[in-house]
Amino acid sequence: MPTPRENLIRTARRQGFDWVPIDLLLCDSQARSFRGRFGHEDYFDWFGVDFRWVELKENPGFRNPRDLYPRESLPESTEFDVLGIGHSKGSEAAFHMTRMHHPLAGANSAEEIVRYPMPDVRRQENQSLFDQVASLHHRGLAAMCMMQMTIWEAAWYLRSMEDLLMDMMTEDEKATILFDKILDYQIHRAALHAQAGVDILSLGDDVGMQTGPMMSVELWETWIKPRLKKVIQTARNINPEILIFYHSCGDATLFIEGLIDCGVDILNPIQPECMDFNAVHAEFGQRISFWGTLGTQQLMPFGTPAEVREIALERIRTCGSKGGLILGPTHLVEPEVPFENLVAMKEATLELYPRY
Amino acid sequence: MNPEELLSRIAKCVERGKVNKSSPYPPDMKEQDGADELTAQALELGIPADEVLRSGLVPGMEIVGVKFRENKVFVPEVLMAAKAMSSGMKHLKPFFQSGAVKRKGVFIIGTVMGDLHDIGKNLLGMIVEGAGWEVVDLGIDVPATKFMAAIDQYPGAFVGLSCLLTTTMLNMEKIVHEIKAGRPETKILVGGAPVTDDFRNRIGADWYSPDPQGAVDFLNNQVA
Numbered sequence: 001m002p003t004p005r006e007n008l009i010r011t012a013r014r015q016g017f018d019w020v021p022i023d024l025l026l027c028d029s030q031a032r033s034f035r036g037r038f039g040h041e042d043y044f045d046w047f048g049v050d051f052r053w054v055e056l057k058e059n060p061g062f063r064n065p066r067d068l069y070p071r072e073s074l075p076e077s078t079e080f081d082v083l084g085i086g087h088s089k090g091s092e093a094a095f096h097m098t099r100m101h102h103p104l105a106g107a108n109s110a111e112e113i114v115r116y117p118m119p120d121v122r123r124q125e126n127q128s129l130f131d132q133v134a135s136l137h138h139r140g141l142a143a144m145c146m147m148q149m150t151i152w153e154a155a156w157y158l159r160s161m162e163d164l165l166m167d168m169m170t171e172d173e174k175a176t177i178l179f180d181k182i183l184d185y186q187i188h189r190a191a192l193h194a195q196a197g198v199d200i201l202s203l204g205d206d207v208g209m210q211t212g213p214m215m216s217v218e219l220w221e222t223w224i225k226p227r228l229k230k231v232i233q234t235a236r237n238i239n240p241e242i243l244i245f246y247h248s249c250g251d252a253t254l255f256i257e258g259l260i261d262c263g264v265d266i267l268n269p270i271q272p273e274c275m276d277f278n279a280v281h282a283e284f285g286q287r288i289s290f291w292g293t294l295g296t297q298q299l300m301p302f303g304t305p306a307e308v309r310e311i312a313l314e315r316i317r318t319c320g321s322k323g324g325l326i327l328g329p330t331h332l333v334e335p336e337v338p339f340e341n342l343v344a345m346k347e348a349t350l351e352l353y354p355r356y
Numbered sequence: 357m358n359p360e361e362l363l364s365r366i367a368k369c370v371e372r373g374k375v376n377k378s379s380p381y382p383p384d385m386k387e388q389d390g391a392d393e394l395t396a397q398a399l400e401l402g403i404p405a406d407e408v409l410r411s412g413l414v415p416g417m418e419i420v421g422v423k424f425r426e427n428k429v430f431v432p433e434v435l436m437a438a439k440a441m442s443s444g445m446k447h448l449k450p451f452f453q454s455g456a457v458k459r460k461g462v463f464i465i466g467t468v469m470g471d472l473h474d475i476g477k478n479l480l481g482m483i484v485e486g487a488g489w490e491v492v493d494l495g496i497d498v499p500a501t502k503f504m505a506a507i508d509q510y511p512g513a514f515v516g517l518s519c520l521l522t523t524t525m526l527n528m529e530k531i532v533h534e535i536k537a538g539r540p541e542t543k544i545l546v547g548g549a550p551v552t553d554d555f556r557n558r559i560g561a562d563w564y565s566p567d568p569q570g571a572v573d574f575l576n577n578q579v580a
Contacts (some may be wrong), residue, residue, distance in 0.1 A: 036486035090497045093470030093527060099496065100472075161475065165432045166439070169373070170381045209475075210549045211566060219432060273549075297550040301522045334523045 003140030009199060011323030012266055012289050014241050020316055020349040021050045023291060024342065028096050029335045037339070047346055048355065051142035054132040054198060056189060057125050058082055063119030068103040068116075082119045085157045095335070104178070105160035113177045116158070122187045126196070133197045137145035145193045147186065148204035148247050151227045152220075154182045157351050165215075168223055175223065183227045187234045191253035194238035200245050200266075201235050203228065208250025210274055217254050225258050232263040245291060249331075250274050256284050269330035272311075275296045281318055289324035294345060296331040305344035312348035359403050363412040365392045365445060369414025370486070372437025374562065375443045381436060391416075395444035405451035406458075409488060413444045417486025421569035424483070431479065438482035459490040460579050462513035464506045466498035467548075468531055471524035476548055480516060481566035489575060500534035507539050513574055517561070519548040529559040536560055545571050 002010065002018055011017035026034060026043055037042045044052065057122050062068055064325055065080035077089040078101060086101030104113060118150055133143040149157065156164050167175035193201055205224065207214050235242050246264040248255065251274040256267065267284075269292030270277055293315050294300055299308060312327060319325040333342065357365070369391040372382050376392035389397070391413070413522075420437040423429040430438075432529045451457040463484050465479050474496050485491040492510060494502055507513055515535060519528050528546060535542055544561045556564035563574045 029438075090472045091469055091499070093524075094472055095470070095499055095523070097470075097472045161431075162435060165435050169436050170379060171434050209431075213430055215430045215432050219430075297522060334521060336523055336526075 004048075004141040004281060005137065005199065008142045008326070010244065011325065011342045014286075014289060014322040014324040017323040017353070018319060019048075019353045019355040020323075021326045022047050022346060022349055023049060023051075023326055024333055024345075025329075025331075026333045027335060029334045030333050030337065030339075033339070035170065046206075048341070051144045051289065052136050054129060054136070054143045054145050054196070056121065056129055056145065056192060058189070059120045059122075059125075060084065061119050066323065069101065071106045074101055083154065083158060084117070100157060102158060102160040102163075104158045105163055107159070107163075107174070110174050110177055110305065113174050113181070115179065116178075118181055121185070121192060123192060123195070124271045126192060129192065130196045137197070142199040144200040144245070145198045146202050147189055147193070147231075148202055150186055150205050150231060151179060151182055152205035152207065153223045154186075155179055158182075168219065174265060179223060180199055180226055183230060186227075186231045190231045191238055194235040194242055197239070198242065200243045202245045202247065203231065203264075204245075204247030204268070206247075206249045207255055208248050208252035208271075208274060210250055212251050213254050214250070217258065220255060221258060225262060229262040236263060247333075253280060256288065258336070260287050262285065264337055266326070268292045269328075271295060271297070271330045272299070277315065278318060285319070285324060289326070290319070291326040292328050292330045293296035293325070294327065294329050295349040296329045296337070300329050300341050301338075303341060305338075305340045308341045308344040309348045309351075312344070312345050313352065316349065316352055357397075359398070359401060359407075362394060362398050362401065362403070365389075366391055366398060366408065366412030367419070368414035369394060370413055370437055370440045370444065371419045373433060373440050375436070377439045380410075390443065391440040392447075399447055400476075403430045405456055408444075409448060409457055410575065413441055414486065414488045417441050417483065418569075418572070421487070421567075421572055424479075425567040425569045431475070434479055434482060438486060439496050441486045447482035453509045460488045460512040460576065462490045462492060463516060463575060464494060464503065464510065464513050465516040466494035466503060466517065467496040467518045467520075468524050468527045469497055469499045470527045471519045471521055472496045473518075473548075476520070477518040480518065480547065480568040480571060484516075484572055484575065486574040487576065489572075500531045503531060503535055504538055505537070507542055514543050514545065514578070516545045516547065516571060518546075519551065519579045523548050525550055525555065532559045532561050545574060547571065551557040 009023045031041050034043050051346050060082045062084050065084050068084045074086055075088040078086045080086055084103050085096035090099055136143045232244050243265045244263055245266040246259055247268045253275055265287045270290050272295040374385045374390040376390035424434055465481055465542045481493050517528050532544055545563045546556050546561045553564045565571045
């Protein structure tokens with residue numbers, strides 16, 4: 001019997017599988033209710049997830065993040081990520097969601113973008129990353145790292161969508177400077193992850209919307225694709241075996257060919273409300289694998305367990321004996337998803353391929 | 357240039373996102389006058405401001421709305437068109453203030469309480485504004501009370517509610533009920549990724565559209 005890591009990697013390469021891997025991410029209230037049910041929050045273990053997330057340590061390039069916002073007065077509740085992007089609380093009804101603040105929104109000079117402090121990523125401070133990966137491999141689990149918001153979204157969150165798109169459309173040097181700064185940062189991170197032996201590099205930028213692409217393929221190919229490709233090549237040059245996972249919300253169909261060209265192995269999440277999974281599988285299923293596919297807009301919150309089972313079985317059958325499917329809800333499992341639907345997903349994977 | 361030609365060039369500038377002469381976008385219109393200069397010229401020529409709006413700026417944005425629905429243009433092109441539109445609109449400001457030009461009506465928009473997403477709502481705002489409506493954007497995470505206060509401030513206004521999450525669809529339903537209970541004459545449009553016409557029907561809202569231009573069509577029909 002293969003280890004979970006071996007099983008996950010084999011199916012991601014469409015070389016067969018012993019069981020269908022599952023992935024899911026519970027929101028806080030779902031995790032709490034899981035704990036209420038089972039007395040612990042290790043739902044990855046309960047669902048039999050074949051990988052674990054590993055974390056890179058990096059230091060912010062700023063001392064006081066509020067100094068990064070000369071044009072905006074931020075709410076008291078604002079917290080900052082390592083890039084200096086602000087996240088403030090919404091109303092109580094917003095639960096875990098936060099409102100984003102863009103430090104470079106409204107910046108008029110290229111100089112301000114040049115000066116913007118990026119995080120510091122160092123090998124010598126990251127022994128723990130290497131240790132985490134080694135420990136997971138020892139347990140037979142795959143190691144996956146989070147590098148989503150890779151190029152486009154990182155730039156958008158720093159600069160704001162409106163300013164960034166204006167820069168791109170008018171070929172303003174501010175866009176080039178910002179994208180290149182981000183590229184440099186991501187190359188460092190990708191290299192370190194690859195050196196540490198991470199199995200799956202999780203990249204992503206939302207380029208799809210509900211009914212079509214967010215931008216033209218041409219604009220994506222001009223600004224984003226070449227930089228994404230460099231990040232992937234950096235990791236591959238260090239570890240040719242590393243698997244590249246790529247996330248985009250919405251309808252990303254028109255970008256798949258370009259993503260394959262960049263070296264992406266696995267596409268996530270294939271929202272069935274936006275993309276026709278069977279058509280995408282028929283066209284690209286020989287060259288890319290799929291992660292997700294169970295919709296969180298309709299099926300998971302509003303479907304019955306029988307419906308979840310039916311769709312899950314259909315996905316597994318569509319992908320066939322070579323695999324190329326990691327099944328899971330397309331997005332964070334929100335509070336209104338019945339737990340029975342998650343169980344139905346798990347049981348459907350075991351129905352066709354029991355796991356001993 | 358005769359007035360007809362001028363108006364059609366204004367429409368073309370909005371459609372293509374040509375803001376002003378110094379804007380390098382779109383590349384094939386470099387060095388040409390944009391919506392900014394051409395709108396000023398049209399007014400100098402004595403074309404009534406109302407006609408500049410209805411036969412120049414608005415038709416340009418309408419084409420963008422239709423192309424966006426058909427996936428022929430995307431967010432960046434809509435944004436550039438909206439920039440071009442507003443560069444022309446700034447010349448019309450005195451005419452709006454004097455009452456010489458009137459908008460078709462007021463459209464109050466907001467993302468419902470609990471939801472902090474705004475891309476779809478902002479696109480809707482740009483396209484509806486470009487269709488000649490006054491858009492009052494209440495922002496994100498908006499409670500029913502704020503919508504009600506805006507309705508009282510703009511009597512006869514239409515209301516557009518947006519959400520992205522299934523969790524906040526429940527809040528959309530509550531807000532629709534509160535508005536309908538307190539201000540029953542108000543017409544409410546709903547939209548956002550998880551929203552469907554069936555859901556619209558169940559919660560008692562008046563119109564659903566999967567794209568901004570569908571909202572424009574509904575609004576225009578209401579005042580036709």
